[in-house]
Amino acid sequence: MARNVGRIFSGFRCSGSLPFGKTQLKTRCPRLLLRTTPERTVVQALSSIFSHKSRDFSLPNSSWGEEMMRLYNHYSSQSGEAAEGQEDQGEQWTRLPSYNRSLKYATGGVYLSKIIQSKARLFTRNIRDTGAAFEYVLFFRRDKQRCVCIFQAGHLLEGPPGHVHGGAIATMIDTVTGTHASLLSAPVMTANLNINYRSPIPLGSTVLVESTMDKEEGKKTFLSCRVTSTDGSKLHTEAAALFVSINVSHLLRG
Numbered sequence: 001m002a003r004n005v006g007r008i009f010s011g012f013r014c015s016g017s018l019p020f021g022k023t024q025l026k027t028r029c030p031r032l033l034l035r036t037t038p039e040r041t042v043v044q045a046l047s048s049i050f051s052h053k054s055r056d057f058s059l060p061n062s063s064w065g066e067e068m069m070r071l072y073n074h075y076s077s078q079s080g081e082a083a084e085g086q087e088d089q090g091e092q093w094t095r096l097p098s099y100n101r102s103l104k105y106a107t108g109g110v111y112l113s114k115i116i117q118s119k120a121r122l123f124t125r126n127i128r129d130t131g132a133a134f135e136y137v138l139f140f141r142r143d144k145q146r147c148v149c150i151f152q153a154g155h156l157l158e159g160p161p162g163h164v165h166g167g168a169i170a171t172m173i174d175t176v177t178g179t180h181a182s183l184l185s186a187p188v189m190t191a192n193l194n195i196n197y198r199s200p201i202p203l204g205s206t207v208l209v210e211s212t213m214d215k216e217e218g219k220k221t222f223l224s225c226r227v228t229s230t231d232g233s234k235l236h237t238e239a240a241a242l243f244v245s246i247n248v249s250h251l252l253r254g
Ligand SMILES: CCCCCCCCCC(=O)SCCNC(=O)CCNC(=O)[C@H](O)C(C)(C)COP(=O)(O)OP(=O)(O)OC[C@H]1O[C@@H](n2cnc3c(N)ncnc32)[C@H](O)[C@@H]1OP(=O)(O)O
Pocket: 019, 102, 174, 175, 176, 178, 179, 188, 189, 190, 191, 192, 218, 219, 220, 242, 244, 245, 246
């Protein structure tokens, strides 16, 4: 089992900034050595722990509307990918790849049957019909104080008629702040999520979910999050989140 656990966490440990990144397990990550900036290392680490067949859901697909594409192009044009070879002034955005499995080898799976392990999928990426549910892409800043997510809410996320379900909004807030906290203090889990819903989000619309790190106190990372219209003029939701750093053994205990 120790070897499997090592495989589970090796990619993230190498990344140094994603979930389970600070596990003490001794593993190697040879494919990461060529990368220079922390962001590129993260992206490379994510890619390296998924099979080559894994689809990167953070890339555009035919369901993405005009606004989603406009914003994707906006942040991509300011990303390290676009500025390859240019000097990094610390103000670039990095797109985070996204897969429908948290890890190639399931975490916490020691109590699950192999069938369940093989069927496990990331909650936000488990609808095959593109555009039907959560379409989103995350970018984060080199200084790691900010994370931004472009989110297009599909028709399967309906709560009140014609509008997005509050649980779906909470899911996106947890995803964005959780990813952000992981970049800062991996491994973490959500301890507290306090949400104020200010104005409904029309189904099918594209919104911005922005996360800011407020403070770190020992094992605790506090973040705030705002969901707004893409021009920032309308506040849909605001939230405060607390993430607590855990030991790898915390997940294995069940
Ligand atoms: C690649 C794809 C990425 C996708 C990202 C998705 C992110 C999704 C993240 C999640 O949804 S995680 C799933 C939902 N969360 C859980 O299931 C967590 C369940 N709860 C636990 O496992 C533990 O309670 C927890 C890890 C949160 C804390 O337990 P610990 O035993 O490690 O904490 P500890 O008792 O040592 O407390 C550490 C500090 O945190 C504080 N604390 C713990 N829980 C708290 C709480 N609920 N509220 C406020 N403070 C809390 C605690 O008071 C203390 O403060 P001080 O250091 O000041 O003394």
